[in-house]
Amino acid sequence: MEPSSPTGRHTVRLALEGDLDYDTSGDVLHQVRLTILDREHVEDLRLDCRELEVVDSMGLSTLLQIHRSAHQEGVRFHLDNIGPALRRLLELTGTYDYLTVSPQGDRPGGSRPSST
Numbered sequence: 001m002e003p004s005s006p007t008g009r010h011t012v013r014l015a016l017e018g019d020l021d022y023d024t025s026g027d028v029l030h031q032v033r034l035t036i037l038d039r040e041h042v043e044d045l046r047l048d049c050r051e052l053e054v055v056d057s058m059g060l061s062t063l064l065q066i067h068r069s070a071h072q073e074g075v076r077f078h079l080d081n082i083g084p085a086l087r088r089l090l091e092l093t094g095t096y097d098y099l100t101v102s103p104q105g106d107r108p109g110g111s112r113p114s115s116t
Contacts, residue, residue: 010043012036013080017051020059029062029069036073045070050081055089067099 012035020028036042047066055063063079070077079099082090090096 010041011046012039012042012044013046013048015048015051019054019056020052020062021054021056022058025058025062029065032066033069036070036075042073042075044076044078046078046080048080049083049086052083052086055086060089060093060095063099064095 014032014035016028018024032045032047036045045066047063067077077099079086082100087096090099
């Protein structure tokens, strides 16, 4: 997971690379939580999934935990550049709308901001 260039003063953008699976998900979750807590006034967390390859059930669980942690901290959560394999996994598990559609029903950048 690599931090990429900021998209705004209160936005944190992290690029997920490689696999998000049993072996890597704990580290990813830990890094994301530290990133949210270490930065003041974070309003948006954007996870760029462009370079994400395999996502297993533990990886999906991690995305759900990141979403929940962001919501608890009052941070909007965004999944950007969702590829076909991740989209299919989210649709098959019934989590696509939960992780990508905002409460207003729009899809800015393929994301779902949580309500604050």
